[in-house]
Amino acid sequence: MYDLFKKYTVVSWGEFVRRVIRDDACIEETDKMLVRDFLGVHQSTPEGIGITRVSGKKDKNGNRLGLFDEGELLWHSNEAGNLIFTPGVALLAAENVIGSSTGFLQTADYYESISEVFRSELDEMVLLHRYTPGKLNPGLRDDLARTNMCPVDDAEIPIVIQSPGGIKGLHYPVNTVHGIRGMSKKDSDKVFEEINKHLFLDKYIFDHWYKNKGDLLLFDNSITLHRRFRECSKPLVLSYST
Ligand SMILES: [Fe+2]
Known part of the structure; x- marks a missing residue:
């Protein structure tokens, strides 16, 4: 959004979308496509709040x-x-x-469980993120999710952060985690291997198996990971980020 705002000197997303909808000739076709794709997977509540559809569904035109x-x-x-x-x-x-x-992995207990030495190393560590098609959703090979997940390669984010609830844990979204600042890829991968071995354990995981249409899940997205486990016929879940 920042890049688009700068490129076209618009002041709001709404203004930019309206220009795309009226097919403003000043906006490049690739940028229009991005907005059209984005609009295609979103819907609004009656109050005008934008929500994202999490689904593999397609319309009758594919x-x-x-x-x-x-x-x-x-x-x-x-x-x-x-x-x-x-x-x-x-x-x-x-x-x-x-x-x-939808399953959840909380990282706070892992962070508390490691040695003080390793914890202080993690406290100083900055991760480099990249989007790789297929790494999150194996069937998805196009790039729309890149704009959501990690639009800029090698984006830097500290691995240890405090959640809005005041709990320290890891911001360790393995779908975009790529390396560690100041370390070779090989050494970074060794650290990731060590973390993965002790983090992705059943004791830190909770899977919510949907019982009803209308189940509502609210969760932390800062030090918690989530996943959709097992496929059934074209599930549709609505997602709202806040
Ligand atoms: Fe998600």
Whole structure:
């Protein structure tokens, strides 16, 4: 958004979208496509609040209606590699959700469990993020999710942060985590291996298996990862970031 605002000297997203809708000749076609794709996976509440569809559904012309493709969504945080990521997310189960789950991995207990030496190393550590197609949602090979997850390669975010609830943990969204500032890729991967071995354990995971259409999940997106586990027929969940 920042790049688009600068490029076209607009002051709001709404103004930019209106210019795209009226097919403003001053806006390049690739930028128009980006906005049209973005609008295609969003809908508004009656109050005008924008929400994102999490679904692999398509309309009768084959146009995507949701941000992702069908299949599992692997561990991630929303806007994972963006310094101004949203701290909280709400999910509303809208269609065909029974038989699938959204799972959560909390990192606070892991952070408390490690040695003081390693904890102080993590306290100083800055991660480099990159978006890799297919790493979050194996079936998704296009780039719309890049704008949400990590629009700029090698974005830097500290690994240890405090959640809005005041709890220290890891901002460690493995879908975009790529390296550690000041370390080779090989050494970074060794550190990630060590973290992964002790973090991705059942004791830190809670899977919510949807029981009803209308289930509402509210969760921290700063030091918590989430995933969609197992696929059922074209589930649709509405996502609101706050
Ligand atoms: Fe998500």
